[in-house]
Amino acid sequence: LGLNNDERIILRARKNSSATVIEIQKILDHQSFECLDLFDKSRPPFPVVDRRTASQMTRFTRILTWVDDFPYLSRLGAGGIVISDILRREGMEIIEKLIKRRGKPDEKTIKQYLSENFGEAAHRLTELASEKTKAMVRSMDVHECIATYDIVREPERIKAILDSLPEFQRKEECDKEGAIEYSWLRIG
Numbered sequence: 001l002g003l004n005n006d007e008r009i010i011l012r013a014r015k016n017s018s019a020t021v022i023e024i025q026k027i028l029d030h031q032s033f034e035c036l037d038l039f040d041k042s043r044p045p046f047p048v049v050d051r052r053t054a055s056q057m058t059r060f061t062r063i064l065t066w067v068d069d070f071p072y073l074s075r076l077g078a079g080g081i082v083i084s085d086i087l088r089r090e091g092m093e094i095i096e097k098l099i100k101r102r103g104k105p106d107e108k109t110i111k112q113y114l115s116e117n118f119g120e121a122a123h124r125l126t127e128l129a130s131e132k133t134k135a136m137v138r139s140m141d142v143h144e145c146i147a148t149y150d151i152v153r154e155p156e157r158i159k160a161i162l163d164s165l166p167e168f169q170r171k172e173e174c175d176k177e178g179a180i181e182y183s184w185l186r187i188g
Contacts, residue, residue, distance in 0.1 A: 013068040017077050018111040019118045024061045027054060039110050048074045081125045086132050094124045
């Protein structure tokens with residue numbers, strides 16, 4: 001096909017990639033980390049090079065993702081869902097239930113089935129995260145609202161009044177040029 005060696009290695013890795021759940025064991029540097037494949041118990045910890053993930057994740061973070069294995073390192077494929085601490089137990093149960101539909105699969109079949117049903121697993125994890133967030137907000141004794149006002153007269157006078165009131169806190173930086181943003185803290 002006229003491919004050079006690098007292209008053959010990349011295509012082979014992409015062809016053999018599979019979905020799995022990894023757990024970050026150690027951040028190695030700004031662009032790489034060491035992780036475990038939770039659906040391949042025989043595989044020792046392996047290095048992954050991914051700048052964005054390495055810079056944002058912490059130890060023991062679990063991610064449902066695609067893994068491309070190259071000769072000396074691995075890369076994360078497109079897409080992935082972080083299984084946060086509040087989803088850890090239930091999130092893994094969702095994935096395991098999805099896999100158990102296939103019966104009693106071995107490690108190779110688990111990854112193949114998860115790869116075939118990656119979208120469904122990601123969708124269920126996203127729904128669970130949304131439900132958990134809504135439940136958390138409902139259980140809080142807090143009410144939040146946002147109001148936007150356009151001031152058409154004497155903005156300096158209104159600004160002076162708002163600055164004098166302790167329950168209004170001015171935001172130092174605002175997205176819109178010339179605009180001033182306040183947070184109104186109503187205690188009680």
